[in-house]
Amino acid sequence: xxxxxxxxAAALAMWIGPAHSYxxxxxxxxxxxxxxxxxxxxxxxxxLIPDDFEWDADSPYPLFEAPGGPTVTDITxxxxxxxxxxxxxxxxxxxxxPLKKLRIQVTYEPGSSGLDPLVxxxxxxxxxxxxxxxxxxxxxxxxxxPSDTLAYFYEDWVVYPNPDYELIELFVPFxxxxxxxxxxxxxxxxxxxxxxxxxSALALGGIKLRKRS
Numbered sequence: 001x002x003x004x005x006x007x008x009a010a011a012l013a014m015w016i017g018p019a020h021s022y023x024x025x026x027x028x029x030x031x032x033x034x035x036x037x038x039x040x041x042x043x044x045x046x047x048l049i050p051d052d053f054e055w056d057a058d059s060p061y062p063l064f065e066a067p068g069g070p071t072v073t074d075i076t077x078x079x080x081x082x083x084x085x086x087x088x089x090x091x092x093x094x095x096x097x098p099l100k101k102l103r104i105q106v107t108y109e110p111g112s113s114g115l116d117p118l119v120x121x122x123x124x125x126x127x128x129x130x131x132x133x134x135x136x137x138x139x140x141x142x143x144x145x146p147s148d149t150l151a152y153f154y155e156d157w158v159v160y161p162n163p164d165y166e167l168i169e170l171f172v173p174f175x176x177x178x179x180x181x182x183x184x185x186x187x188x189x190x191x192x193x194x195x196x197x198x199x200s201a202l203a204l205g206g207i208k209l210r211k212r213s
Contacts, residue, residue: 024142025154027103029186034059034097038070038090040181048072048086048178059093061187064127064164066091070183075169083173085120090166090183097187100124100159102134104168105182107152111175118171119155124163134159134166150179162187 029035039052050070055063071089092100106117122134138156159166166185172178 023105023182024152025103025105025140027101027156027184027186029101029188030184032056032186034061034093034095034187036090036092036185038088038183040070040072040088040183042178042180046177048181055093059095061093061095064091064094066165083115083171083176086170086172088168088170088181088183090168090185092163092165092185093187094164095162095187097162097189098160099188099190100162100166101186101188102157102159102166102168103154103182103184104157105152105154105180105184106170107150107179107181108172109149109177109179110151111173111177113173113175115173115176116151116153117173117176117178119157120169120171122157122159123167123169124159124161125165125167126161126163127165132159132161132163158190160190 023039030037033056035054035056037052037054038050040048041051042048049072053069066089070091073087073089074084075087076083076085090102102122104119104122106119108117110116119136124132124134126132134157136155136157140154142152142154166183168183170181
């Protein structure tokens with residue numbers, strides 16, 4: 001693992017924005033040891049932009065070098081696209097803990113097509129070793145929308161081995177308007193036996209462990 005890192009957390013930008021009223025299902029690890037939380041909101045043009053970034057300032061581990069903090073990049077194909085494809089970059093801790101957990105919350109205004117946003121995948125990047133795919137653990141649709149017009153879902157993912165940072169690919173169908181995206185993460189030690197399950201899932205190319213709506 002390359003300890004390319006920031007010498008001080010103050011070098012990472014922190015955005016102070018409005019309250020996040022749609023953070024309705026924050027994970028139980030929010031605010032705990034080695035957590036991060038990245039908040040993104042859509043501006044008046046519908047463009048998703050970084051809002052706030054929080055992390056465990058008391059963690060003994062450094063954050064991966066990220067002078068601009070979390071970012072959103074439009075990677076939509078030039079031909080044949082049926083929606084916008086966004087790549088969301090989440091800087092994280094460079095640490096020896098074996099597992100990364102993520103919760104991705106998406107709030108949006110549905111379009112006339114009936115199609116919903118889709119988390120295409122999560123990729124963990126360990127600099128300079130390479131990449132590892134995330135594993136989808138759970139997909140939950142909230143029965144009570146934050147408003148009369150907005151829809152909401154969250155997904156839980158795990159990445160093993162624990163990377164230095166994560167790239168999230170989010171597909172937004174044309175006609176759908178994003179409102180807010182929240183990404184919570186934590187570096188942790190899994191329960192006994194879980195590492196074997198995750199390693200087996202990766203050997204099979206990644207599996208959905210559980211899905212409900």
